[in-house]
Amino acid sequence: MASSPVAGARDNTATMGGGLAALLLENVAGSPNSYLTIFAIPALLFFFRWVTTPSMSAREPPLVKPTIPVIGHIIHLLGKEGAFYTNIYKKTPMPIATLPLANHKIYFVTSPSLIQASLKNKNLSFDPFMVEFGKLMLGFSDAEWNPLVNQQLVDDFVRAIHGAMLGEHLHKMNATALKYIAERLDQIGTQPLKVDNLYMWTRQLVTMATAEALYGHANPAREAPEFLDDIWTMGTGIYHMVITRFLPSVFAPDALAARARLQSTLGAYYSARHDSNPDVARIVKARADTLRRYGFSDAQIGRFEMAMYHVATANTIPTLFWFLCHVFADPAIIARAREELDAFVTQSMSLPSSGKRRVTINVSTLEARAPFLVSIYRETTRMYAQNVVNRRVMADTELVSATGERYTLKKGADMHLPAEVAHTLSDVWGRDSDEFVADRFLQQQQQVQAATSGKDRRTTAQAFIPFGGGKHLCPGRNFAFAENLAMVLALAVGFEVRRAEDGGPVPVPKSAVGRLGHGILNPEGLGEGLEVNIERRKGWEDVEWRFVSTSSTATSS
Numbered sequence: 001m002a003s004s005p006v007a008g009a010r011d012n013t014a015t016m017g018g019g020l021a022a023l024l025l026e027n028v029a030g031s032p033n034s035y036l037t038i039f040a041i042p043a044l045l046f047f048f049r050w051v052t053t054p055s056m057s058a059r060e061p062p063l064v065k066p067t068i069p070v071i072g073h074i075i076h077l078l079g080k081e082g083a084f085y086t087n088i089y090k091k092t093p094m095p096i097a098t099l100p101l102a103n104h105k106i107y108f109v110t111s112p113s114l115i116q117a118s119l120k121n122k123n124l125s126f127d128p129f130m131v132e133f134g135k136l137m138l139g140f141s142d143a144e145w146n147p148l149v150n151q152q153l154v155d156d157f158v159r160a161i162h163g164a165m166l167g168e169h170l171h172k173m174n175a176t177a178l179k180y181i182a183e184r185l186d187q188i189g190t191q192p193l194k195v196d197n198l199y200m201w202t203r204q205l206v207t208m209a210t211a212e213a214l215y216g217h218a219n220p221a222r223e224a225p226e227f228l229d230d231i232w233t234m235g236t237g238i239y240h241m242v243i244t245r246f247l248p249s250v251f252a253p254d255a256l257a258a259r260a261r262l263q264s265t266l267g268a269y270y271s272a273r274h275d276s277n278p279d280v281a282r283i284v285k286a287r288a289d290t291l292r293r294y295g296f297s298d299a300q301i302g303r304f305e306m307a308m309y310h311v312a313t314a315n316t317i318p319t320l321f322w323f324l325c326h327v328f329a330d331p332a333i334i335a336r337a338r339e340e341l342d343a344f345v346t347q348s349m350s351l352p353s354s355g356k357r358r359v360t361i362n363v364s365t366l367e368a369r370a371p372f373l374v375s376i377y378r379e380t381t382r383m384y385a386q387n388v389v390n391r392r393v394m395a396d397t398e399l400v401s402a403t404g405e406r407y408t409l410k411k412g413a414d415m416h417l418p419a420e421v422a423h424t425l426s427d428v429w430g431r432d433s434d435e436f437v438a439d440r441f442l443q444q445q446q447q448v449q450a451a452t453s454g455k456d457r458r459t460t461a462q463a464f465i466p467f468g469g470g471k472h473l474c475p476g477r478n479f480a481f482a483e484n485l486a487m488v489l490a491l492a493v494g495f496e497v498r499r500a501e502d503g504g505p506v507p508v509p510k511s512a513v514g515r516l517g518h519g520i521l522n523p524e525g526l527g528e529g530l531e532v533n534i535e536r537r538k539g540w541e542d543v544e545w546r547f548v549s550t551s552s553t554a555t556s557s
């Protein structure tokens with residue numbers, strides 16, 4: 001039937017009045033392809049949303065939706081990196097929340113009691129991350145990794161690690177590392193030591209001290225000093241190797257090259273069976289023994305053990321740097337530290353035949369004898385830790401907060417416990433939670449002793465997670481304590497550390513942007529331009545330093 005232009009115009013007017021659906025139906029009638037359009041597009045959109053939005057059950061932690069649907073949190077996470085969690089918490093403060101990352105769920109925990117409940121819960125495991133991150137960081141292919149690594153190995157390995165850094169094993173490591181550090185300090189004579197970059201100086205000295213403590217006299221860094229730099233260069237690539245996993249060969253070629261050199265050098269170390277030398281740390285022996293039992297070749301142990309050297313230095317040394325800066329940056333802090341330390345260090349002096357006065361300090365006593373210095377150390381780890389403790393939910397689990405709220409956690413989801421958020425909660429740490437307060441931990445200890453605020457102390461202890469917690473609580477924390485406390489004590493008492501430019505106090509530099517996958521923040525520009533002079537303190541010119549580590553009061557985080 002022919003239609004007049006007028007009739008057509010009337011029809012269209014009617015259609016507009018009848019709504020969009022009618023228009024679409026009318027047009028679709030003429031074209032089978034259009035049927036596809038009308039049904040397929042919404043179906044696809046629905047399917048995409050269904051696939052990419054995790055389903056939620058009642059009592060799961062409340063959902064925090066991203067501003068941009070589906071991928072908003074991912075974009076925000078990659079853009080803000082370390083500050084991601086703080087930003088989310090500032091916008092939506094919750095004790096626990098569910099963050100959808102595409103179709104994956106992350107439970108983001110900030111409440112101190114829920115943090116501790118998570119760390120203690122056996123259904124929440126770090127093991128899958130050890131396996132997943134390990135393979136990526138160490139550059140094993142699936143074909144090599146899968147036949148070697150199984151749950152039994154992970155269990156044995158974790159047991160071996162934790163048993164190997166206690167008691168006599170720990171004392172031996174402490175003694176070796178601190179001997180190396182003390183000898184370097186003793187070499188500073190009457191002329192000031194000019195240091196171009198305080199961060200790099202600390203890093204070089206303590207990376208080597210740690211290598212000595214781990215690997216003994218066959219420590220590969222003795223023969224190949226580039227080994228020390230390689231461990232840090234490798235660390236810069238972790239973000240690309242493990243977090244984004246996107247073309248590390250393009251974005252982190254130096255890190256991959258450094259990794260290859262480290263792994264080959266360590267492969268030679270294990271092939272020569274240097275790990276059986278008597279001056280090697282128990283943790284190095286125990287790890288290699290376990291890996292050999294599970295069929296790793298010596299070359300594969302070398303590749304795997306690069307991880308040990310990394311974890312032993314990556315967090316301890318930036319912590320030491322900030323600790324040192326804060327002690328020497330504020331004249332009131334260094335004065336108070338010396339008030340605490342001078343008398344007891346003087347009591348620890350002897351006069352050996354060398355003619356020099358010798359101070360001998362047992363690092364295991366410092367917790368009790370140097371509470372102010374220990375407080376500065378803890379405050380440093382509180383302020384600069386930005387590690388995210390990871391756990392995976394292995395079975396549907398219920399978590400109960402201190403106030404009785406119950407949350408259901410679903411199998412397969414991940415949990416993130418970011419130290420940066422927990423360490424700055426103002427209702428836990430006070431209104432000055434963003435500030436560095438040198439005696440914060442000392443004040444708390446005194447309040448506990450006076451029994452005035454046991455509850456507060458419990459809450460801060462629950463929110464303090466620089467070393468993680470539960471079964472995977474960092475086994476190196478006591479060794480890190482010994483290196484940090486001993487070195488800063490010796491410098492505080494026996495030396496002056498001053499800005500080279502004008503002899504003024506050491507500045508505390510800005511910290512670099514926190515990268516995902518890193519624990520303690522680095523200084524901006526890796527300390528470039530932080531020139532200092534280190535010279536003997538008046539009245540302490542002829543003192544040499546010795547540290548021992550014997551069982552008495554155990555040190556702790």
Ligand code: HEM
Pocket residue numbers: 126130158161311312313315316317319381385387389390465466467468469470471472473474475476477479480519520
């Ligand atoms: C200030 C220094 C250090 C900090 C802040 C630190 C922090 C951490 C953190 C947050 C974890 C994860 C814990 C968890 O998931 O619950 C960890 C694990 C670990 N750390 Fe440390 N760490 C430090 C020093 C050291 C040192 C010196 C060593 C060895 C000599 C070491 C060896 C390890 C090992 C082997 C693990 C894995 C433990 C396991 O999976 O069971 N760390 N550390």
